[in-house]
Amino acid sequence: MADALPKSLEHLVERLSTLPGVGRRTAERLAHHLVRAPQAEALSIADAIREAREKIRPCSVCRAPAESDPCPICADPARDPALVLVVETARDLKAVEDSGAWKGRYHVLGGRVSPIEGVGPDDLALDALVARATEGVREVVLATNPDLEGDGTALHVEKALAPTGVKVSRLARGVPAxxxxxxxxxxxxxEALDHRR
Amino acid sequence: MADALPKSLEHLVERLSTLPGVGRRTAERLAHHLVRAPQAEALSIADAIREAREKIRPCSVCRAPAESDPCPICADPARDPALVLVVETARDLKAVEDSGAWKGRYHVLGGRVSPIEGVGPDDLALDALVARATEGVREVVLATNPDLEGDGTALHVEKALAPTGVKVSRLARGVPAxxxxxxxxxxxxxEALDHRR
Structure with a gap:
């Protein structure tokens, strides 16, 4: 019996399987959709990936993915540069930003300390945060996720910031553990931003 | 509050949302992964989509996605051209082919009759099947999915094939309804192939 999938389709399945949360079955379903869908629709996805990779770089100040450097938030004079909210990922940044409750700036760590996944404090954008903290920052708000690894990450950030003497606060316990x-x-x-401590 | 997602990232999210089973949340997760993953990894997905679209065409005989025309199965002299197994999709073809139980050839309808989804018999590759049936085909095995729409689709295929006088069989009731x-x-x-009736 011959391999029933053409080589380039099999290759596409294999590539799609590298995406987080996409197993072999899902990858096969997506691949078959991509070769059956209208040409323009399928290629627009390939183009969008390429375009995003070309245009998006981490902001040199806050590390958020952005098309300009500094990113629009870091470049916005209306956002208080003395207030920095620290998040694990850009998706967390978006969640806070969408709440409309934060008028300061951000710092994206780019992950969380997780011994299980082999991620240590050195893998996060901590040095850049410490450097920022010594340049007119009044308060750093730690908004890591309210779970074991997030709390652990927050401790690492706090420890790294200690020598700078900057005020460090945490999201209020409004965020459910x-x-x-x-x-x-x-x-x-x-609410969690209002009651930060 | 500014839009927190850069334009090209938002565009990527929107494009990924067009994939079947991919909602806004999943698309955001995939998009952020794609801009954070190593450059080569992300671009290899874009390239794989483009390559598959360039190389893969429906086989002019059986309609299966293939890089050659006719496809390897239709071109294989060891596969009996007088026996044609009809499936709804190329994924079903792969399932049958992986079973190793079918030594004939295939015909991919490219869907199923579904009034709810607005798919009628005219949307399927029925004419091509009828044309094949008049050219030395001894038996057509209907292997549509064993559910309401699959059974309905099989009836349409049977009706279309009736004027040709070709022998039409169905998968045995080994396939669970x-x-x-x-x-x-x-x-x-x-088993279902062995007991086809």
């Missing part, structure tokens, strides 16, 4: 920042309602995020 | 061909075990598929 064990939850995921990305999926919280705007109200919960806004 | 309500199931999905793609997910059946090889043994179940092999």
């Amino acid at each position: 064990g939850g995921s920042l990305e999926y919280l309602s705007k109200t919960v995020l806004a | 309500g199931g999905s061909l793609e997910y059946l075990s090889k043994t179940v598929l092999a």
Whole structure:
């Protein structure tokens, strides 16, 4: 019996399987869709990936993915540069930003300390944060996810910031322990910002 | 509050949302992964989509996606051209082919009759099948999915083939009603082929 999938289709399945949360079955379903869908529709996805990779770089100040450097938030004079909110990922940044409750700036760590996944503090954008903290920052708000690894990450950030003497606060315990920042309602995020300690 | 997603990233999210089974949240997760992953990894997905679109065409005989025309199965002299097994999709073809139980050839309808989804018999590759049936085909095995729409589709195929006088059989009732061909075990598929009626 011959291999039933053409080589380039098999290759596409294999490539799609590298995406997070996409197993072999899902990759096969997506690949077959991509070769059957209208040509323009399929190629627009390939183009969008390429375009995003060409245009998007981490902001040299806050590390958020952006098309300009500094990013629009870091370049916005209306956003208080003395207030820096630290998040694990750009998706968390978006969740906070969408709440409309934060008028300061951000710092994206680019992950979380996780011994299981082999991610240590050195893998995060901590040095850049410490450098920022010594340049007119009044307060750093730690908005890591309210779970074990997020709390651990926050401790690492706090320790790294200690020598700078900058004021460090945490989101109020309005964020439910064990939850995921990305999926919280705007109200919960806004309250947690109001009551930060 | 500014839009927190850069334009090209938002565009990528929007494009990925067009994939079947991919909602806004999943698209955001995939898009952020694609801009954070190593450059080569992300671009290899874009390239694989483009390459598959360039190389893959429906076989002019059986309509299966293939890089050559006719496809390797239609071009294989060891596969009996007088026996044609009809499937809804190329994924079903792969399921049957992986079972190793079919030594004839295939015909891919490219869908199923579904009034709810606005798919009628005219949307399927029926004419091509009827034309094949008049050219030395001894038996057509209907292997549509064993559910309401699959059975309905089989009836349409049978009706279209009636004027040709070709022998038409169905998979034996080894395939469990309500199931999905793609997910059946090889043994179940092999048995259903053995007992076709």
